[in-house]
Amino acid sequence: xxxxxxxxxxxxxxxxxxxxxxxxxxxxxxxxxxxxxxxxxxxxxxxxxxxxxxxxxxxxxxxxxxxxxxxxxxxxxxxxxxxxxxxxxxxxxxxxxxxxxxxxxxxxxxxxxxxxxxxxxxxxxxxxxxxxxxxxxxxxxxxxxxxxxxxxxxxxxxxxxxxxxxxxxxxxxxxxxxxxxxxxxxxxxxxxxxxxxxxxxxxxxxxxxxxxxxxxxxxxxxxxxxxxxxxxxxxxxxxxxxxxxxxxxxxxxxxxxxxxxxxxxxxxxxxxxxxxxxxxxxxxxxxxxxxxxxxxxxxxxxxxxxxxxxxxxxxxxxxxxxxxxxxxxxxxxxxxxxxxxxxxxxxxxxxxxxxxxxxxxxxxxxxxxxxxxxxxxxxxxxxxxxxxxxxxxxxxxxxxxxxxxxxxxxxxxxxxxxxxxxx
Amino acid sequence: xxxxxxxxxxxxxxxxxxxxxxxxxxxxxxxxxxxxxxxxxxxxxxxxxxxxxxxxxxxxxxxxxxxxxxxxxxxxxxxxxxxxxxxxxxxxxxxxxxxxxxxxxxxxxxxxxxxxxxxxxxxxxxxxxxxxxxxxxxxxxxxxxxxxxxxxxxxxxxxxxxxxxxxxxxxxxxxxxxxxxxxxxxxxxxxxxxxxxxxxxxxxxxxxxxxxxxxxxxxxxxxxxxxxxxxxxxxxxxxxxxxxxxxxxxx
Numbered sequence: 132x133x134x135x136x137x138x139x140x141x142x143x144x145x146x147x148x149x150x151x152x153x154x155x156x157x158x159x160x161x162x163x164x165x166x167x168x169x170x171x172x173x174x175x176x177x178x179x180x181x182x183x184x185x186x187x188x189x190x191x192x193x194x195x196x197x198x199x200x201x202x203x204x205x206x207x208x209x210x211x212x213x214x215x216x217x218x219x220x221x222x223x224x225x226x227x228x229x230x231x232x233x234x235x236x237x238x239x240x241x242x243x244x245x246x247x248x249x250x251x252x253x254x255x256x257x258x259x260x261x262x263x264x265x266x267x268x269x270x271x272x273x274x275x276x277x278x279x280x281x282x283x284x285x286x287x288x289x290x291x292x293x294x295x296x297x298x299x300x301x302x303x304x305x306x307x308x309x310x311x312x313x314x315x316x317x318x319x320x321x322x323x324x325x326x327x328x329x330x331x332x333x334x335x336x337x338x339x340x341x342x343x344x345x346x347x348x349x350x351x352x353x354x355x356x357x358x359x360x361x362x363x364x365x366x367x368x369x370x371x372x373x374x375x376x377x378x379x380x381x382x383x384x385x386x387x388x389x390x391x392x393x394x395x396x397x398x399x400x401x402x403x404x405x406x407x408x409x410x411x412x413x414x415x416x417x418x419x420x421x422x423x424x425x426x427x428x429x430x431x432x433x434x435x436x437x438x439x440x441x442x443x444x445x446x447x448x449x450x451x452x453x454x455x456x457x458x459x460x461x462x463x464x465x466x467x468x469x470x471x472x473x474x475x476x477x478x479x480x481x482x483x484x485x486x487x488x489x490x491x492x493x494x495x496x497x498x499x500x501x502x503x504x505x506x507x508x509x510x511x512x513x514x515x516x517x518x519x520x521x522x523x524x525x526x527x528x529x530x531x532x533x534x535x536x537x538x539x540x541x542x543x544x545x546x547x548x549x550x551x552x553x554x
Numbered sequence: 555x556x557x558x559x560x561x562x563x564x565x566x567x568x569x570x571x572x573x574x575x576x577x578x579x580x581x582x583x584x585x586x587x588x589x590x591x592x593x594x595x596x597x598x599x600x601x602x603x604x605x606x607x608x609x610x611x612x613x614x615x616x617x618x619x620x621x622x623x624x625x626x627x628x629x630x631x632x633x634x635x636x637x638x639x640x641x642x643x644x645x646x647x648x649x650x651x652x653x654x655x656x657x658x659x660x661x662x663x664x665x666x667x668x669x670x671x672x673x674x675x676x677x678x679x680x681x682x683x684x685x686x687x688x689x690x691x692x693x694x695x696x697x698x699x700x701x702x703x704x705x706x707x708x709x710x711x712x713x714x715x716x717x718x719x720x721x722x723x724x725x726x727x728x729x730x731x732x733x734x735x736x737x738x739x740x741x742x743x744x745x746x747x748x749x750x751x752x753x754x755x756x757x758x759x760x761x762x763x764x765x766x767x768x769x770x771x772x773x774x775x776x777x778x779x780x781x782x783x784x785x786x787x788x789x790x791x792x793x794x795x796x797x798x799x800x801x802x803x804x805x
Contacts, residue, residue: 424656427645428645438634
């Protein structure tokens with residue numbers, strides 16, 4: 132067996148050498164205005180050679196090593212246990228969610244302003260991921276242009292406040308409804324497509340919105356974006372040091388406390404928290420309603436579902452519209468948090484990250500998606516020190532995840548409706 | 555109640571169904587038989603709206619339905635099963651029946667989110683109806699199992715129950731006995747007759763199992779190579795020379 136692997140092992144070792152030597156073995160150094168090429172230190176070269184020897188050895192004895200690894204699960208106390216009973220699992224999940232919410236509630240009072248800001252971003256991503264989860268996880272429609280609805284929500288608030296002086300609270304439902312309307316209008320022609328074709332068209336739609344925002348300069352400000360988006364107010368109380376609008380009072384004066392910049396951040400955070408909780412609860416409820424069952428039925432067997440009188444268009448559109456609605460929600464909060472938005476915030480990468488959250492969390496699973504949103508948003512911040520390798524680590528984590536747990540962190544377990552009277 | 559006039563279906567150069575006519579009266583079981591590839595399932599697909607027929611008329615309760623979208627036809631009360639069972643495998647048995655009652659349920663989003671009394675009421679009624687039909691086809695004990703885990707014969711019965719909760723007027727069964735053992739086929743036989751007698755549903759049946767067809771059919775239509783070959787009572791069809799030739803091949 133070792134002899135058979137010899138050629139392959141040699142090949143792998145060569146590849147390692149060929150790839151790593153030019154990358155690590157040469158350095159470009161600036162000397163005045165010229166750039167010179169210098170060889171690397173001996174230690175680096177030894178390291179490269181050592182690495183290829185390790186690759187060679189591993190490939191040579193690959194079968195033996197993998198066989199030994201295969202016995203490892205014996206040492207894993209969690210392996211081979213019975214799956215948890217569905218009712219217990221549901222209870223546990225709701226307990227975890229409760230703990231999370233309580234933790235989130237006290238979070239801003241324990242940590243620094245920067246952490247609260249980050250936590251707000253986490254909540255925005257949770258909202259987005261829960262919304263996309265409806266479209267991708269439940270209805271099974273691969274939507275790669277989801278950031279477009281996010282952009283619609285954000286720009287609705289920005290434009291309304293700029294041209295019509297409309298406050299956050301009024302813009303919130305308008306932004307969400309407008310995003311839902313976009314979802315409806317754009318869903319209509321594309322929903323007869325499926326799978327890859329749908330993905331491509333939605334991808335195109337996302338780009339159309341971004342390019343439109345970029346080029347419609349006299350309305351949206353083009354690449355310069357829109358600034359000066361107002362903060363939300365609490366029953367007419369503003370959070371700034373001075374009151375901007377007539378008739379409003381300021382928060383710190385009303386309560387007779389010293390002005391602090393943190394009040395605003397915490398308030399925005401709490402708004403995001405409430406909206407995220409509402410999003411989660413509404414979607415959880417929808418999953419158990421006829422419309423939720425219809426989404427799943429259509430995903431599982433479209434022909435059977437149609438033969439039972441389910442209209443394909445109506446069911447898919449409802450998923451698309453509801454997903455877009457929550458993206459609009461998140462967009463409004465985002466605009467208010469940033470105070471400034473530009474098309475730069477709504478690039479395809481944004482969609483890709485949200486989709487990654489949904490896939491990592493486990494399609495259709497709410498708790499999984501929430502945990503994945505927290506992980507995906509916070510980990511890059513923690514890894515700031517290795518900022519150069521951040522995307523590399525992110526990519527590697529994704530690959531490892533797909534190898535070890537392709538079904539996601541917490542794969543969806545359907546909440547079954549039970550027939551109780553069995554007399 | 556169903557009248558098909560000169561139905562034709564052409565796929566490019568292939569004429570899969572050629573001038574087929576048949577009719578179904580109320581309270582009647584009509585079978586469509588024919589050799590493999592004769593176009594029986596294509597006729598079904600045209601009737602249920604999966605294909606848009608290239609010629610002919612389909613009248614259901616005196617209204618033309620050819621070319622209507624499939625879900626509309628199903629809502630009119632013309633519901634079908636499939637040659638290969640198509641259940642929602644990851645859902646439980648009872649959920650399969652709830653999906654089928656989608657249009658009877660209150661699908662108003664706001665009502666569902668607020669759990670209005672009307673919404674609860676309908677949800678309870680649809681559960682009751684599901685329980686009734688599960689009892690009827692003998693699957694009540696398995697109500698909370700995943701549909702994909704049922705045995706094949708049980709899946710067949712579940713598919714029929716799933717059609718019945720939609721309260722159809724005409725049921726179209728595509729080879730319901732395929733893959734069943736003789737005992738199961740006898741049960742199916744009883745079930746289909748009872749659907750007709752007790753629930754006043756007309757049935758159109760595609761079947762290869764001749765014992766089933768001859769036992770329960772009121773009338774039989776024979777199709778061969780897309781063309782109608784014969785029609786009449788089981789007795790007449792059994793003695794028809796053309797039919798014998800088509801099945802046994804010409805000497």
